[in-house]
Amino acid sequence: MPNDETEANLNRPLTLRDVSAASGVSEMTVSRVLRGRGDVSATTRAKVMEAARTLGYVPNKIAGALASQRVNLVAVIIPSLKNLVFPEVMSGISEVLDETALQPVVGVTNYEPEREEKVLYEMISWRPSGIIIAGLEHSDASRAMLKAAGIPIVEIMDSDGDPIDAVVGISHRRAGREMARAIVEAGYRKIGFLGTKMPLDFRARKRFEGFTEALAKAGLEVHDQEFYEGGSALLKGREMTETILNRSPDLDFLYYSNDMIAAGGLLHCLDNGIDVPGRLGLAGFNGVDLLDGLPVRLATMDACRAEIGQEAARIVARRASGTAGGGERVVLTPKLQLGETLKRR
Amino acid sequence: MPNDETEANLNRPLTLRDVSAASGVSEMTVSRVLRGRGDVSATTRAKVMEAARTLGYVPNKIAGALASQRVNLVAVIIPSLKNLVFPEVMSGISEVLDETALQPVVGVTNYEPEREEKVLYEMISWRPSGIIIAGLEHSDASRAMLKAAGIPIVEIMDSDGDPIDAVVGISHRRAGREMARAIVEAGYRKIGFLGTKMPLDFRARKRFEGFTEALAKAGLEVHDQEFYEGGSALLKGREMTETILNRSPDLDFLYYSNDMIAAGGLLHCLDNGIDVPGRLGLAGFNGVDLLDGLPVRLATMDACRAEIGQEAARIVARRASGTAGGGERVVLTPKLQLGETLKRR
DNA sequence: TTGAAAGCGCTAACAA
DNA sequence: TTGTTAGCGCTTTCAA
Numbered sequence: 001m002p003n004d005e006t007e008a009n010l011n012r013p014l015t016l017r018d019v020s021a022a023s024g025v026s027e028m029t030v031s032r033v034l035r036g037r038g039d040v041s042a043t044t045r046a047k048v049m050e051a052a053r054t055l056g057y058v059p060n061k062i063a064g065a066l067a068s069q070r071v072n073l074v075a076v077i078i079p080s081l082k083n084l085v086f087p088e089v090m091s092g093i094s095e096v097l098d099e100t101a102l103q104p105v106v107g108v109t110n111y112e113p114e115r116e117e118k119v120l121y122e123m124i125s126w127r128p129s130g131i132i133i134a135g136l137e138h139s140d141a142s143r144a145m146l147k148a149a150g151i152p153i154v155e156i157m158d159s160d161g162d163p164i165d166a167v168v169g170i171s172h173r174r175a176g177r178e179m180a181r182a183i184v185e186a187g188y189r190k191i192g193f194l195g196t197k198m199p200l201d202f203r204a205r206k207r208f209e210g211f212t213e214a215l216a217k218a219g220l221e222v223h224d225q226e227f228y229e230g231g232s233a234l235l236k237g238r239e240m241t242e243t244i245l246n247r248s249p250d251l252d253f254l255y256y257s258n259d260m261i262a263a264g265g266l267l268h269c270l271d272n273g274i275d276v277p278g279r280l281g282l283a284g285f286n287g288v289d290l291l292d293g294l295p296v297r298l299a300t301m302d303a304c305r306a307e308i309g310q311e312a313a314r315i316v317a318r319r320a321s322g323t324a325g326g327g328e329r330v331v332l333t334p335k336l337q338l339g340e341t342l343k344r345r
Numbered sequence: 346m347p348n349d350e351t352e353a354n355l356n357r358p359l360t361l362r363d364v365s366a367a368s369g370v371s372e373m374t375v376s377r378v379l380r381g382r383g384d385v386s387a388t389t390r391a392k393v394m395e396a397a398r399t400l401g402y403v404p405n406k407i408a409g410a411l412a413s414q415r416v417n418l419v420a421v422i423i424p425s426l427k428n429l430v431f432p433e434v435m436s437g438i439s440e441v442l443d444e445t446a447l448q449p450v451v452g453v454t455n456y457e458p459e460r461e462e463k464v465l466y467e468m469i470s471w472r473p474s475g476i477i478i479a480g481l482e483h484s485d486a487s488r489a490m491l492k493a494a495g496i497p498i499v500e501i502m503d504s505d506g507d508p509i510d511a512v513v514g515i516s517h518r519r520a521g522r523e524m525a526r527a528i529v530e531a532g533y534r535k536i537g538f539l540g541t542k543m544p545l546d547f548r549a550r551k552r553f554e555g556f557t558e559a560l561a562k563a564g565l566e567v568h569d570q571e572f573y574e575g576g577s578a579l580l581k582g583r584e585m586t587e588t589i590l591n592r593s594p595d596l597d598f599l600y601y602s603n604d605m606i607a608a609g610g611l612l613h614c615l616d617n618g619i620d621v622p623g624r625l626g627l628a629g630f631n632g633v634d635l636l637d638g639l640p641v642r643l644a645t646m647d648a649c650r651a652e653i654g655q656e657a658a659r660i661v662a663r664r665a666s667g668t669a670g671g672g673e674r675v676v677l678t679p680k681l682q683l684g685e686t687l688k689r690r
Numbered sequence: 691t692t693g694a695a696a697g698c699g700c701t702a703a704c705a706a
Numbered sequence: 707t708t709g710t711t712a713g714c715g716c717t718t719t720c721a722a
Contacts, residue, residue: 013495015716029693056493065407066697067717071407105451106451127407292579358699373710408698413700
């Protein structure tokens with residue numbers, strides 16, 4: 001049974017032409033109406049809107065983008081979605097872009113440079129209005145693509161290194177140094193480090209470097225260390241803590257490369273009646289709000305995730321709106337939260 | 346100082362034409378090489394690759410998509426990234442799509458129907474090869490768009506309702522019923538429910554409905570309930586648990602709508618020396634691997650997140666490759682994990 | 691305020 | 707194996 005003409009299921013996407021035919025208005029004017037451009041009479045506008053709505057027309061952005069040479073997408077390239085940190089950055093980005101015509105599109109690299117290259121290539125081939133990318137370390141090929149893209153590039157989360165264009169982040173080296181200082185000042189001396197077995201997590205590495213550097217200044221060094229990969233971070237935190245304490249029972253402080261494993265360590269200590277922070281101090285990194293629910297507030301350092309996302313998005317938005325710019329540099333200061341797992345002086 | 350011609354920074358993106366000129370090969374053949382189509386001599390291929398590489402050419406997918414009427418994107422529409430569940434579904438999707446030419450693009454709705462409409466409209470206007478969308482409940486406008494899109498639509502995570510096209514999920518009603526049965530069988534009688542204050546979290550609601558229904562069959566009802574919104578789920582779990590136990594000290598079981606608040610509840614009980622599962626039983630929902638790190642293994646029900654993602658991606662991939670289909674229905678069975686917070690019989 | 695023509699950068703289809 | 711031609715569906719530009 002053939003359908004009524006105006007509702008015919010043509011099994012092909014509708015085009016401007018269809019709306020034009022249905023409304024008796026030229027394609028060009030239909031286009032104007034649909035894009036909300038002025039200079040269209042109210043009558044014409046009404047006719048067009050009516051036709052578009054009853055047909056269920058959805059514009060083809062591909063054609064629009066090709067013709068206008070404008071794409072309202074912002075590529076956001078991050079290592080992972082499973083680490084809560086990145087969704088938080090995403091929220092900051094979305095929040096700001098929601099007020100603009102721009103839209104974030106996420107690409108995930110799994111901390112693999114080859115994947116980063118591939119994802120970047122794919123993204124750039126859609127000619128986005130800007131790229132927000134985690135970290136300052138990229139392969140030569142990636143850097144070349146980013147430089148050649150001719151669009152705003154904002155590298156985020158880290159400020160220790162040479163940005164390609166703009167950068168928004170914190171200094172992880174400094175974060176490590178400050179935590180080390182706080183630990184030493186509190187009187188701890190036998191310090192252990194627990195982290196991920198991820199040579200490509202440059203930010204964690206920089207924190208570690210800053211940490212050891214500041215310890216060295218105090219005449220100390222990392223007494224023992226332990227690394228993990230994969231699995232539930234909370235569980236790994238428990239296990240690693242047990243392992244390292246068995247091996248080096250004289251440790252009096254454990255610095256973890258993230259809050260999740262630190263929380264696992266804390267649970268281990270609570271379970272085993274280890275006096276925290278008296279006998280053993282603990283600290284993590286990130287300030288994830290999961291920590292609010294733990295029995296004891298963990299010492300950590302807030303990495304300003306949402307703020308980083310917001311600032312990065314603002315830079316892209318500003319540039320997309322034509323306001324000149326380039327090479328913006330926003331360095332945020334991570335806030336030390338002593339919690340209850342680090343002795344007070 | 347003008348640049349050397351082959352490396353000129355034209356400040357406009359390179360086109361096939363540039364590669365064609367640099368290599369002395371026709372645009373069409375360049376296009377063939379770059380897309381890896383056969384029927385190109387090794388010599389020509391080499392010339393083209395060389396030219397493309399030294400120029401740093403990145404194809405314009407917008408033009409390609411318009412010309413070929415093919416877009417290798419799959420829109421994935423989910424309520425949130427902060428709930429760990431969705432990143433896990435994403436992993437399943439990526440894993441499968443990585444083996445194909447398809448690429449996921451994520452849109453986030455924040456559980457708001459109006460946002461879902463907007464995100465859908467944006468996505469559909471890029472003419473993706475398929476849409477994977479969480480849930481079976483959508484506004485009329487959203488449903489109309491999905492139906493009219495003329496591409497594979499896979500609704501995921503839930504199987505209780507009428508799908509538009511394909512569906513991959515679990516029955517949350519059944520999940521609720523099964524948990525209720527297990528609780529009753531274990532001998533608990535005064536049962537409390539703790540969940541989110543989210544009228545639009547249909548899946549949580551269905552679990553609750555199934556739960557009360559099965560309790561009713563056993564002649565029981567939910568004895569008290571407590572809801573929360575926002576904040577750290579772990580902390581809210583602690584707080585709600587304290588609140589509900591103060592109000593109804595005779596409760597002997599607490600069923601939580603997700604594992605995170607259940608974990609908070611568990612920590613509260615451990616802190617306060619409440620005998621779990623003897624005096625009070627606890628259960629959550631999801632089977633997030635965070636739970637592995639808790640001192641006591643929480644009773645929960647695995648929601649098959651990764652598997653759902655994989656199946657959904659497979660359906661889209663299969664359809665994109667032309668293999669006919671439509672209306673696929675995959676209902677997975679959530680696995681009950683008794684853990685140590687529900688008495689065994 | 692509206693319309694007609696040209697073309698965005700690429701690929702399908704066909705020809706050589 | 708390679709090249710030519712004609713669009714894809716829209717927007718820009720210019721004319722009416």
